[in-house]
Amino acid sequence: LPLPERPGGDDLGLMIDLARRTTFEFVDDSLVRRGVIDDSRGKSPGLIRGRLEIVREYDDLYRAAPPEVRANALANTYRLEGRMHLRDRRWSGAAVRSFARACYHAPSPRTAVPLGASLFGRPGMDAMQRVYRLVR
Numbered sequence: 001l002p003l004p005e006r007p008g009g010d011d012l013g014l015m016i017d018l019a020r021r022t023t024f025e026f027v028d029d030s031l032v033r034r035g036v037i038d039d040s041r042g043k044s045p046g047l048i049r050g051r052l053e054i055v056r057e058y059d060d061l062y063r064a065a066p067p068e069v070r071a072n073a074l075a076n077t078y079r080l081e082g083r084m085h086l087r088d089r090r091w092s093g094a095a096v097r098s099f100a101r102a103c104y105h106a107p108s109p110r111t112a113v114p115l116g117a118s119l120f121g122r123p124g125m126d127a128m129q130r131v132y133r134l135v136r
Helices: 011-021 046-057 061-066 067-085 092-105 111-117 123-136
Strands: none
Touching: 011 092, 046 061, 046 067, 061 067, 061 123, 067 092, 092 111, 111 123
16 A cells, blocks of 8 residues: 556556455355446546556466466457547547557457457447347
8 A cells, every 4th residue: 555546447457466465265145236427537547557557567476376367357448448539529540549459369259259340430339339238
C-alpha cells in the first residue's frame, strides 16, 4: 500500500497480491451484486492502460501459466478497447485495429467475428450482437 493508480483496475493488483499470499477456496455463489455506475472508473479511458499494466507487472505469473492465459487477457483487453472506441462513434479505424490485436493474440471465432463486424462500425457490432442473442 498505497495501491498503484490504475483507472478501472485499481483493485486488480490487490486481488492478485492477496491470492499470492493467502489460500482460498472456490465460492459457487455471488458474494456481492455489482451496481451500475455511469461514471465508473471501469469505463474510463485509462481502463485499457491499467489492464495492460497489470499484464506487464505480473508477467512472472503469466509466464508460469499456460500461454493462452496471457493471450486471452490481452485479447479481452483489446476487444474491450475496440468496443470503447465504438461507444461514441459510428465507425472507428482505432476500433478495427483493437479488434485485430485481439485476434492476433488469441485467434478464434470469439475474436475474428468481432473483427469482421467492426469493419462495418457500430451498425456491424450491433448486428453481431443481435445474431449472437438469437443463436445463444
